[in-house]
Amino acid sequence: MRLGFLILSASHITRLCIFVGMAGAGIIKRVKKGLNDPIVENFSWKGSLMFSLQASIYIAFVLFIINHGMNQAQPLLMAALFALGSFFSLLPANWGMPKMLPATYDEERWTVGKHILHTLFVAFCITGLNQLLLGLAEYSLSPFWVMFAQIILMGALPITLGLLIIKRRRLKRNExxxxxxxxxxxxxxQPQSVTEMPEVxxxxxxxxxxxxxxxxxxxxxxxxxxxxxxxxxxxxxxxxxxxxxxxxxxxxxxxxxxxxxxxxxxxxxxxxxxxxxxxxxxxxxxxxxxxxxxxxxxxxxxxxxxxxxxxxxx
CATH class of the missing domain: 2.40.50.1020 (LytTr DNA-binding domain)
Structure with missing residues (x-):
């Protein structure tokens, strides 16, 4: 009786492992496909400049609202400094890096996976420069990785929505x-009359x-x-x-x-x-x-x- 239970249990465990393995392989395949999904990107000077300005204004607005609600001292100045640091981080990252690494930042072969890695790199740059600027201004700072996570959370929604909107518009236009x-x-x-032999x-x-x-x-x-x-x-x-x-x-x-x-x-x-x-x-x-x-x-x-x-x- 006990031996039968052990054999049954081993059989169930084997089936469960097979099921988990197949499900995991399917998930990995879908994730890989999603990361290789093409998306549109514009690394031109004008596109990078406009994006850097818009993102910096958005960051300044969000920080001002948060700091004002928490009664932080000089919330407008702090938001302005953070926006300045963000702008001078975003512009070199979005325009300078593609110039330095054109093969990696090929717009025609840009994918979701590459964009995620680039976004993490940009957030790292924004965090580093703003830690320096706000530290020089003697503001109390969150730890580096806490600020890094806050910037990612702050930018995830607008970046995702923006990409989806642009992707949808471009798809409709191209179709x-x-x-x-x-x-x-x-x-x-349509058939055309030939008056002379075409040139070789x-x-x-x-x-x-x-x-x-x-x-x-x-x-x-x-x-x-x-x-x-x-x-x-x-x-x-x-x-x-x-x-x-x-x-x-x-x-x-x-x-x-x-x-x-x-x-x-x-x-x-x-x-x-x-x-x-x-x-x-x-x-x-x-x-x-x-x-x-x-x-x-x-x-x-x-x-x-x-x-x-x-x-x-x-």
């Missing part, structure tokens, strides 16, 4: 613009030893991979890939005389006449191409050029 682009693509894909596209490697000569409509897209470029093209109706040891920038110059080819991302040049569908997302567009299963991104910094070129060709 609407994508619909317009699809209408223009329909006109672009000639792509070469940097040393000139490798070359590829194609008709414009054969070329689907180019992708920069490491220190070379993968050229995806059609041989009759069959997709082909040719690797050229060159930079995407050099090949972009070679394609300049053909308006149907456009740089749409740091890593891609696409043949606009090969685009079947444009889909809007938070970061920009996603392109579906004929002759390829690969979806090509149009990043935010190339959206205006993409819209203008599609309009021009249609």
């Amino acid at each position: 609407a613009n994508a619909q317009t682009a699809n209408q223009q693509l329909d006109r672009l894909h 596209v000639s792509l070469r490697s940097q040393n000139g030893e490798e070359s590829l000569n194609l008709l414009p409509n054969q070329l689907i897209y180019l992708e920069s991979v490491d220190n070379q470029v993968e050229v995806h093209w059609l041989n009759m109706m069959f997709p082909q890939k040719t690797v050229l040891h060159n930079t995407l920038k050099e090949l972009e110059v070679a394609l300049n005389q053909h308006p149907q080819f456009l740089r749409c991302d740091q890593s891609f040049i696409v043949n606009l006449k090969a685009v079947d569908e444009v889909e809007g997302n938070v970061r920009g567009y996603q392109l579906t191409l004929s002759g390829s299963a690969r979806e090509i991104p149009v990043s935010s910094s190339y959206l205006n050029a993409f819209d203008a070129r599609i309009k021009q060709l249609s």
Whole structure:
């Protein structure tokens, strides 16, 4: 009887461990997906300046209300000093750091996880500078980590709401613009009379030893991979890939005389006449191409050029 109970208990424990393990794996997967979710960010001078001013005013207002309610001495002066420290912490962190570390602070590949780490770094900077300023002004200070936690709690709600609002607005705008682009693509894909043979596209490697000569409509897209470029093209109706040891920038110059080819991302040049569908997302567009299963991104910094070129060709 006791042995049966022990065996039953061991069986239940095993099942429980399996269930907890599966649930934990599912949670980790969802958290990882959430941390890799793309979000919009603006590290330009103007964007960083405006955000620093708005955040500093918000912090000063909240601190003034709190300190006034607690009958702290000179609440306005304390709030003003804290706002000053916050501004001169926020601006270097939001504008200077992206200039120093452009690969890390790539706006086109900014994610929730990166934003959380950056927010913690900014809160650390604000805490450090305000500890120094308020200490010099001889105010009684909370311990560093207490102030750090207070700043995070103070900024969590407005930062989250702001990001959600911006994300929603950008998604709606890009989806609407994508619909317009699809209408223009329909006109672009209509049969046109050909009066003369199109000029051949000639792509070469940097040393000139490798070359590829194609008709414009054969070329689907180019992708920069490491220190070379993968050229995806059609041989009759069959997709082909040719690797050229060159930079995407050099090949972009070679394609300049053909308006149907456009740089749409740091890593891609696409043949606009090969685009079947444009889909809007938070970061920009996603392109579906004929002759390829690969979806090509149009990043935010190339959206205006993409819209203008599609309009021009249609």
